[in-house]
Every structure is written in C-alpha cells, then in structure tokens.
Amino acid sequence: MDARPELTPSQVAELHAWEKYLSTFYVASILAILGAMLVVFFAGESAIARRGALVLVLVLIAAATVVQRRVRCPNCRARLGFPSKLRFPDFCPSCRAHFPRPEGG
Numbered sequence: 001m002d003a004r005p006e007l008t009p010s011q012v013a014e015l016h017a018w019e020k021y022l023s024t025f026y027v028a029s030i031l032a033i034l035g036a037m038l039v040v041f042f043a044g045e046s047a048i049a050r051r052g053a054l055v056l057v058l059v060l061i062a063a064a065t066v067v068q069r070r071v072r073c074p075n076c077r078a079r080l081g082f083p084s085k086l087r088f089p090d091f092c093p094s095c096r097a098h099f100p101r102p103e104g105g
Helices: 009-040 049-069
Strands: none
Touching: 009 049
C-alpha cells in the first residue's frame, strides 16, 4: 500500500482558508436569495423585480459552481469536487493526500 503524501502546514492552512471562504460565500448567497424573495414578495406585481430575482439566483448558482470547482489539491493540483458544499473532502481522490482537520473541527 502506498504511503499518502504529507501536506505542509501552509498547504493545510490554504485549504482551511478556502473552506472558510466557501462557507462565507454560501451564507452570503442564501441571504441574497432571501433578500430577493422579500423584494418579490413586496413588489410582486413588478416584472422587473421578478426577473431581477431570477437573474440573481441564476448568477449565484453559476458563481457557486465556478467557486467550488476552482479548489484543487495542493499536492497534485487535481480538482477536489467537494462531497459537501461547505467542507472539502478528508483526502484527495487522485493522490490520496490526507487533509487534516483543525482541532475540534
């Protein structure tokens, strides 16, 4: 069985910073969608409000896809493809490098 490659502390810190960025992005996106829903609720007769909310949701979906697909393994540069929207996997599916979690996380 091959040994898993070890990541440097700076590579691990980079992954955790990326994970925090993704969490912040998704929370902000949900708040933006809720805001758009409120605008549509209070200005529901306005076609511009409905179309604007639809465009916002579509842009957020596209942005979330791009943002999530950009994260790569610091060891082999393979795309990680998160099993969850808020956390990267425990190891790289390509090179099997282990991504340690911070204490208590």
